[in-house]
Amino acid sequence: MAFRDVIDIVAQGGKGGDGGMSFLRLKYMPKGGPDGGHGGKGGSVYIEAIDDVTSLDRLVGKRFYKGGTGGQGEGRNKAGKDGEDLLIQVPIGTTAIDTETGDVLADLLELGQRETLAQGGLGGRGNASFANSTRQAPHFSEMGVPGEQKSVRLELRMIADVGLVGYPNAGKSSLLAVLSNAKPEIAAYPFTTLSPNLGVIERGHERFTMADIPGIIEDAHMGKGLGLEFLRHISRTRLLVYVLDIAEEPVDTFKSLQHELKAYDSLLLDRSSLIVLNKIDLAAPHEVQMATNDLSLFGLPVIAISAEEKRNLDDLKDVLFSLLPEKSALEPLAKLPKQVNYQPLTVKRNLSGEAWIVTGTELEAIVSRFDAKIPDAVNYLQHFFKQTGIYKKLKKAGAQDGEDVVIAGAIFEYFDEEKAKEESS
Numbered sequence: 001m002a003f004r005d006v007i008d009i010v011a012q013g014g015k016g017g018d019g020g021m022s023f024l025r026l027k028y029m030p031k032g033g034p035d036g037g038h039g040g041k042g043g044s045v046y047i048e049a050i051d052d053v054t055s056l057d058r059l060v061g062k063r064f065y066k067g068g069t070g071g072q073g074e075g076r077n078k079a080g081k082d083g084e085d086l087l088i089q090v091p092i093g094t095t096a097i098d099t100e101t102g103d104v105l106a107d108l109l110e111l112g113q114r115e116t117l118a119q120g121g122l123g124g125r126g127n128a129s130f131a132n133s134t135r136q137a138p139h140f141s142e143m144g145v146p147g148e149q150k151s152v153r154l155e156l157r158m159i160a161d162v163g164l165v166g167y168p169n170a171g172k173s174s175l176l177a178v179l180s181n182a183k184p185e186i187a188a189y190p191f192t193t194l195s196p197n198l199g200v201i202e203r204g205h206e207r208f209t210m211a212d213i214p215g216i217i218e219d220a221h222m223g224k225g226l227g228l229e230f231l232r233h234i235s236r237t238r239l240l241v242y243v244l245d246i247a248e249e250p251v252d253t254f255k256s257l258q259h260e261l262k263a264y265d266s267l268l269l270d271r272s273s274l275i276v277l278n279k280i281d282l283a284a285p286h287e288v289q290m291a292t293n294d295l296s297l298f299g300l301p302v303i304a305i306s307a308e309e310k311r312n313l314d315d316l317k318d319v320l321f322s323l324l325p326e327k328s329a330l331e332p333l334a335k336l337p338k339q340v341n342y343q344p345l346t347v348k349r350n351l352s353g354e355a356w357i358v359t360g361t362e363l364e365a366i367v368s369r370f371d372a373k374i375p376d377a378v379n380y381l382q383h384f385f386k387q388t389g390i391y392k393k394l395k396k397a398g399a400q401d402g403e404d405v406v407i408a409g410a411i412f413e414y415f416d417e418e419k420a421k422e423e424s425s
């Protein structure tokens, strides 16, 4: 299967369970009090960093990830079960981006790090919660809230200390193989490596990781060869190693590589770097000396080696360890503030002038949690509207008794209680 480092998924939190609608029933007490418990919370969808996979391959073929639905509240004030959470395991270095807003939802840089992609919805309150001195037998309960839904792009940027870049066939994989525990494929043709390889290099108690990526050619930034997409995997390395074949115009190749890197991300040229001149077994000593001198003019350290004959590898290792800048904590990608589409409360007549439309994010969220077909629920909401001053607003706007008021798709009747009180006294 082809290596996958970008995958689009949909994460959906589970719906919260509805509040229970129940009344205590005892043998000698046929009309007991309300005892419906709360609905359970909907399950959330999480993403977690693990280290036993190096690509997103195992997510291929599955697009929807849904948290479990919360259980309904039950009698005897028993709460519904919480919906099951869903955990998506991905390699360290995976970033989750909300494709609708562009927000970075999560950037997993450490083993075991866990972040939420989509929250489950809250459970509704059971009818027992709505009982009070004037409403002793509420025949309604609150409904659970739907879970969040997010379209998410998962992108993997491997986390390695050192990144190898070079033309195809330069010997990058060979170098990784002789320096580390990795066993990448090596062959005498270009584009042998089609997906990144990661290895660990040790010296005493010290260790660092090295990534080998597919070869880059001239005009890769225009899509030639395998393109530049793979540079993503070295974008977080602390040290870049340019691997050059002594027999393939190393000076021109180096210039061309820098040109391509710059086209991808010009900051890559500021990264600590060194040049490895490989395959010196194929050249005479004076040729090695000349090529080394020419390359030194670029101002980077140059080490001449032979990966095949294992020449100068200890020197190279020493230079790698000495050049590796202090390990600073990786900077997570910026988490942009979430955009909340909050709408304040507004009251206006509908176009035909027959009804009043009341809108507002909070109010609509509350109304949508009750079934407007149940009279008790409507009474409860009417009371709530009065308390929160919505009827005052309607009165000010000129609402008349008996007119319809539409809130979140439910229809209520406007009634001016104060006026009624004045008239009756």
Ligand SMILES: Nc1nc2c(ncn2[C@@H]2O[C@H](COP(=O)(O)OP(=O)(O)OP(=O)(O)O)[C@@H](O)[C@H]2O)c(=O)[nH]1
Pocket (backbone or CB within 6 Å): 166, 167, 168, 169, 170, 171, 172, 173, 174, 175, 185, 186, 187, 188, 189, 190, 191, 192, 193, 194, 213, 214, 215, 216, 278, 279, 280, 281, 282, 305, 306, 307, 308, 309
């Ligand atoms: N003579 C000689 N051959 C080498 C040396 N290092 C690598 N090779 C050979 O060069 C060829 C390419 O080596 P790879 O390690 O596969 O090269 P690569 O840079 O990973 O190539 P791609 O994966 O295609 O980008 C293989 O045939 C290696 O055996 C070396 O130091 N000397």
Ligand SMILES: [Mg+2]
Pocket (backbone or CB within 6 Å): 172, 173, 174, 184, 185, 186, 192, 193, 212
């Ligand atoms: Mg290779």
